[in-house]
Amino acid sequence: MKQKYPKKPPLSGLTALAVATILGSCTGAYAQSSGPDTNVAQRGHYLAIAADCAACHTAPGSTQPFAGGYGIASPLGSIYSTNITPSKEHGIGNYTEKEFAHALREGIRRDGAHLYPAMPYTSYTKLTDDDVHALYVYFMSAVKPVESTPQKTALPFPYNIRASMGIWNALFLDDTRFKPDPSKSAEINRGQYLSYALAHCDTCHTPRNAMMAEKGGSPLAGASLSSWYAPNITSDPVSGIGGWSSEDLFRYLKTGDVPGKAQAGGPMAEAIEHSFQSLDDADIRAMVAYIKQVPAISDNKDTAPRESYGKASGREAVYRALPANRLSRGEYLFSGECAACHRPTGQGSPDGYYPQLFHNTAVGAPIADNLITTILMGVRREVNGHTTYMPGFGPGSYVDTLSDQDIADISNYVEQNFGNPNVKVSPDDVKLIRSGGPKPLIAQLGAFTVPAMIVAVVLLTLAIFFFIRLSRKTKA
Ligand code: HEC
Ligand code: HEC
Ligand code: HEC
Structure with missing residues (x-):
């Protein structure tokens, strides 16, 4: 008999869904539970x-x-x-x-x-039963x-x-x-468990679909988090961090600062401050070993690694010689607002406390979100009892003096001189970041989302029935 339909209808995913x-x-x-056991409680801590x-x-x-x-x-x-x-x-x-x-x-x-x-x-x-028990x-x-109820969520x-x-x-x-992969070393398995089940790198670094779910096919390929952008951290040497050594990555996770590469601000700084800096070195090394071998995902628009862009500017003498009205607006604002710390050359301070702006992933990235957000919100990170601090120039700051146009001008000056010259920033880009960054489809659809989800589920159920009947018919 001639087969009219494909022999194996694409049931697997749908069946799994129906079963779920x-x-x-x-x-x-x-x-x-074996009662309050100090060792277990310590492990839970x-x-x-x-x-x-x-x-x-x-x-x-x-x-x-x-x-x-x-x-x-x-x-x-x-x-x-x-x-x-x-x-x-x-x-x-x-x-x-x-x-x-x-x-x-x-x-x-x-x-x-x-x-x-x-x-x-x-x-x-992904947490094991043992670990859930220890946490409990x-x-x-x-x-x-603590005998108080915090503010309630009202979406x-x-x-x-x-x-x-x-x-x-x-x-x-x-x-x-979590199921260990027997083809990988114990260290890589431990690193994967720590990175996924506990440190949840993927919740920030994996892109999401229109319904805000992680895209299974592109783990750690980079994602927008409201104003911040969690970059591609796969092993791709151009789009990801394939060019970072294990030592670089170890240092980044422990301290948030790798001179000549990257500094951690926003939610990454928080994760380092509250979590990663306190983990055992062996656990951080396991995470590094795991992250280093995550399959590369590249974006063919990227032509060079983000930390490779830019060089020191030779304009310091020009600032001194030219009156302010002869500088471009971006350069003028940069010299007034940023150069005191990052230096007119963009080289930062010799001790590295104020980082260099060239060979800096926030500035060399193909999108300017982290540069704009750094200018608006600054950087704050406390590691080993030392505070790293850059004031933000956005709302709520004592230096909330820059307009969207000003921030776009500074960003363009920084991109052109120290970063990725293909990146152009408009005042609208700054406005979008101020308002919380790009919104996924689920938020744009607003009131239509839940009905749309219900319709989607009904359609899927019908499709499952259709395929089941179809597979019975073709088998008969
Ligand atoms: C990224 C932020 C985040 C992290 C990390 C996080 N939580 Fe939560 N958790 C929340 C939020 C937000 C809610 C409330 C969600 C809601 O109202 O729907 C919540 C709710 C809960 C609840 C339900 C409590 C209730 O009100 O009945 C428990 C239990 C819980 N979290 C435990 C934990 C434990 C244990 C950890 C660490 C292993 C953890 N959470 C880590 C954000 C977080
Ligand atoms: C709460 C969200 C969040 C979590 C969790 C998180 N990250 Fe990040 N990560 C970010 C953001 C945002 C940035 C960009 C920070 C910046 O440039 O200031 C970043 C930056 C990085 C960078 C530097 C990339 C670059 O090009 O500058 C690395 C490496 C990195 N994260 C690794 C990890 C690993 C590994 C984990 C899990 C162990 C992790 N992150 C967990 C949000 C997160
Ligand atoms: C008072 C000193 C100071 C001023 C003024 C200042 N910065 Fe910074 N900047 C810092 C410090 C400190 C850091 C964080 C270093 C670290 O994380 O180790 C930083 C970090 C950065 C980063 C890297 C952020 C990241 O998340 O990767 C960029 C980009 C940057 N500054 C740009 C600017 C620009 C543009 C201006 C002017 C609008 C500016 N800074 C003004 C001190 C300053």
Whole structure:
């Protein structure tokens, strides 16, 4: 009989989806709690640092760790972290270990409501039962209860319908535990576990689709995070960090500063400050070993590595000789606002505290987001008790004196002289970054998203039935 339809209809993905939808989430077996055990609690403490729970669950400037109230800017509005201290009234004191695991790995709260993926359960879902147990023991036995409820999340309709996250999870949550790859070394496996299940590099560095889910096909290929941009950190020598040595990457994760390459600002600085700097060197080396062998993903628009652009400027003497009105506006503003620290030559200070602007990834990158955001928000990072600080020139700063046009002029001057001359910055680019950066489709669609998601799920269900009937017919 002549086969009219392909022999194997593309069932696998759809079936998996149907199964996931029908079964919902299943949490597996849990290690029995052996009561507050100091060793286990200590391990839980270390894991909480590696997973950076405190960064999101502590309000800025607060002295009460894990009491919640940090507003995570999302394109849909601010999502506030909750109190995860063992307070029975305001925190997670009533959570059983099973409920705790459910929240961490499936994004479902004790009362059954879905969490927003601002809580990185899509990463923590990879955590082993042992590690979830250690975290639970730590939170229940070693964290001080805080008796207060932080500000509540109130997203606009339709995003306030938490049940819609159930559909999102069915489509995008890969609810499976980490499985070591026997073809890789123990160090690389450890590095992958740390990088994905705990440090969740992917939540920031992996691009997302229109529904804000990570694109499975391009891990760590670079992604926009509101105003900041988390660059491509795959092993590609041009688009990624293939040209970085293991020592460079180790130093970056431990300190956030690799002279002649990159400095960490924004969310990367926070991750280093609160988490990576405190991890064991062996664990950082394992992460480096893993990251170094992540398959290269290149963007053929990139022609040279971002840290390779630019050179020192010879214009210092010109500043002195020419009156201000003979300099371009960008150069004039640069000499007034930036050159005191980064020097007119762009070489920075000899001790490297003020970094050089050429051979600097923020300036050599193919998009100017991190340059513009650095000018607006500055840099702040505390490592080993030392604070690195650049003031921001944006709202809320004592030097909030620059217009969008001014920042575009400075950026263009910096790009042309120290960075990637193909990059042009307009005042509209600056305005977009000020307003929180480019928005994914899910936020632009606004009120249409949830109906659109429901329609998509209904269509998929119909498609599954269609294929199942089809496969039965062709088999018969
Ligand atoms: C990137 C930010 C972020 C990190 C990191 C993070 N969380 Fe969360 N977490 C949140 C947010 C935001 C919420 C509330 C989400 C919501 O309201 O939908 C949340 C909610 C929770 C809840 C549900 C609590 C409740 O109110 O019932 C638990 C439990 C939790 N987190 C535990 C943890 C633990 C343990 C870690 C570290 C292993 C962690 N979180 C790391 C952002 C984060
Ligand atoms: C909370 C978001 C976030 C997380 C988590 C995160 N990063 Fe980043 N990362 C960023 C941002 C944003 C930048 C750009 C910082 C800048 O230029 O100031 C960055 C920069 C980097 C850079 C420098 C790239 C360059 O060209 O300058 C490296 C390397 C890097 N991250 C590695 C990692 C690794 C490895 C992990 C996990 C262990 C990780 N990051 C986790 C957001 C994040
Ligand atoms: C008061 C001193 C000071 C001034 C003024 C200053 N900077 Fe900085 N800048 C710093 C410091 C400190 C860092 C962070 C160094 C580090 O992270 O190790 C930095 C970092 C940077 C970076 C790298 C950021 C990243 O995330 O990769 C860029 C780009 C930059 N500055 C550009 C500028 C521009 C443009 C201006 C003028 C609008 C300016 N800076 C003004 C001190 C300054």
